[in-house]
Amino acid sequence: MEVGKTTANDLGSLIKADLAALANDAGNLANSAVMAAAPVSGQALPAGFSFTQSMKDALAGVNAEDSAAAARMADVDSGKSDDLVGAMLASQQASLSFSMLMQVRNKVMGAVDDLLKLPI
Known part of the structure; x- marks a missing residue:
């Protein structure tokens, strides 16, 4: 192999290593943010805090609000409610x-x- 040239496998392994380092850094950042945010809010976040779970919970809450609003509108439309x-x-x-x-x-x-646009 010539100097300055890399193979696709080498590049792939470098990208995987960079992604693993980014994931590790993101985890460390999330842990430090949780530790920093806990005293401000007065509540300790659970040990298994997950951004993914928070987004799923937010999505479920928005869906529940939409369903409740649709039910209230249906009640008004059908005459069951005058609100x-x-x-x-x-x-x-x-x-x-x-x-x-x-x-x-x-x-x-x-x-x-x-x-993803960051230079490698």
């Missing part, structure tokens, strides 16, 4: 929650794209 204002407020709250979730998703995806 049109409450149904409209629930619908608006579900819409805002979904918008917020999409903004968080877009920020996370932007950060991942930025990480």
